[in-house]
Amino acid sequence: MIASVPRPVKLPLGGAGAGGSEGRWSRARAFVFCLLENGTQLRAGVIVQRAIMALIVLSVLASTLETVPALAEGWRVAFDAIEIASVLCFTVEYLLRAWSAVDDLPYAHLPRWRARLKWMLSPAAVIDLAAIAPFYLNLVGLIDVRTLLALRILRFFKLTRYSPGARSLIDAIRSERAALLTCLMLLVTVALVSATLMHWLERDMQPERFGTLPDALYWAMITLTTVGYGDAVPVTPLGKLVATVSALAGIVMLALPIGILATSFAQVIQRREFVVTWGMVARVPLFDRLNAAEILEIMQYLSSISAEPGEVIVRKGDPATSMFFISSGLVAVELPGREVSLGERQFFGESAMLKDGARTATVRAVQHTKLLVLDASDLRSLMDRRPDIADAIEAVALERRDASG
DSSP, X not given: XXXXXXXXOOOOOOSTTTTSHXXXXXXXXXXXXXXXXXXXXXXXXXXXXXXXXXXXXXXXXXXXXXXXXXXXXXXXXXXXHHHHHHHHHXXXXXXXXXXXXXXXXXXXXXXXXXXXXXXXXXXXXXHHHHHHHHHHHHHTTSSOHHXXXXXXXXXXXXXXXXXXXXXXXXXXXXXXXXXXXXXXXHHHHHHHHHHHXXXXXXXXXXXXXXSSXXXXXXXXXXXXXTOOOSSSOOOSHHHHHHHHHHHHHHHHHHHHHHHHHHHHHHHHHHHHHHHHHHHHHHTSGGGTTOOHHHHHHHXXXXXXXEEOTTOEEEOTTSBOOEEXXXXXXXXXEEETTEEEEEETTOEESHHHHHTTOBOSSEEEESSOEEEEEEEHHHHHHHHHHXXXXXXXXXXXXXXXXXXXX
């Protein structure tokens, strides 16, 4: 399975009426879609997504604490305020997502009403609706308060939309669903065999616990999952032998899906990082003329790092062992008497590295910055094989030396 990547936005096209009210609404809708679905690409989107995540956690925490009678009485006003604010925000979010769903590429070919209906039936939209529906159902008296408190906990599932790790786990489960289903069938088979043997061996000695096959099946599932409540235990020698074998089989049965999921999860993470790194490399002007095979070769030399605002990336006087390509963000190069800013698609650190010298300037991150790092030995190997890339790097280095001199 291909790792999911940020979805491109279907921008409104020009033409007749593009500058009118319809064009303005289309641009606004595309912006809302980008803000909510591809929020990490926009600073405002990052703020919105973090605010929604914080509100989800706060809402779930308040719903949990509200089940404690003493806290429910003393903090009633605070709990009500959190609930109303959460529902209002989640409702606005749901409506905006439904409105902007027509800009999602999978629904771009559909009429607007069908695109929105199809979005509403998607798993993520159902979770969003489940986060707000209990409040309105309680408002009209269709459910009681205790049910409302229990259903509020479902809001925690909204975090999967904003968590790359959770999405990766879901992708891993989806990609290995056939293997996991096989493991489940094996577990059920072993449980049925264990339950049948235990029912046959213990039914006369303990009819209240093993007198029926469903009772014995309950014991088998508890034993195979290694929980072992102790409310039903064998007393006959053969029964104890069956219990021992069942417990050992349970360890094996549980280890299988764990191993499958762990391997699949690691593969999904690797594929996601591959897609992200590919996009970062393809955006660098030095590499934008390379074909897919050449980009794949370049990626073997590159590693990606992130720098937070104010963080020193390279320090003046340090040995020059690598150069950096800016995939996103902004850095400041501290030169004598002035400061030069470098942004997305630019690179730095090549001059000192080409001369095998020390860093001539300190470089700090101004914004959250993603960088691709190329070591000195790999750079020389790349320049030997690609003279055009070598000429471009040396031209920029010469231009910068002339400007600083």
